[in-house]
Structure formats: C-alpha cells, structure tokens
Amino acid sequence: MSRLHVSFRNPGEVADFVTRVERYPYAMDLSRGSVVVDAKSLLGVMILGFNQVMNLNVYAEDCGQLFQDIKPYIAA
Secondary structure, eight states, X not given: OEEEEEOOSSHHHHHHHHHHHTTSOSOEEXXXXXXXXXXXXXXXXXXXXXXXXXXXXXXXXXXHHHHHHTGGGBOO
C-alpha cells in the first residue's frame, strides 16, 4: 500500500483527478478525518471538500505511473 496527501481547489480539479485515477485497476480511497470515500467516485471526493489535505491510499505496490499522472494534486 502507498499513501500520499492530495488537495483540490475546485470541482474541475476533482473531475480531472477522478478521470485520471479511473484509468488504473488499483483499489484507492481518500480520507479526511473519519470520512473515507472511494477515490474513483466523483461525488465521494467532492464530499471531502476543497482546499483540504486528504490522504490517498493506493492498494498496490507498483504505482509510480499513477503518481506521475496525479502529480498536480499531490500536496506538499
């Protein structure tokens, strides 16, 4: 499993993120506080809000290409 922090500023970024992660067969979830949603669910991700740092859990070992694809959304 790999874990990253991500953040979105607006609904357009969430839509782009979901489109990118849907291309991969890995199971993924996003969490903020006690709320956990499927990272491939547009509505689920929007529920977590904007301008918030979220945890992205990817349940795969080799996901380097995925991390390159979502690089604009990785929070420092």
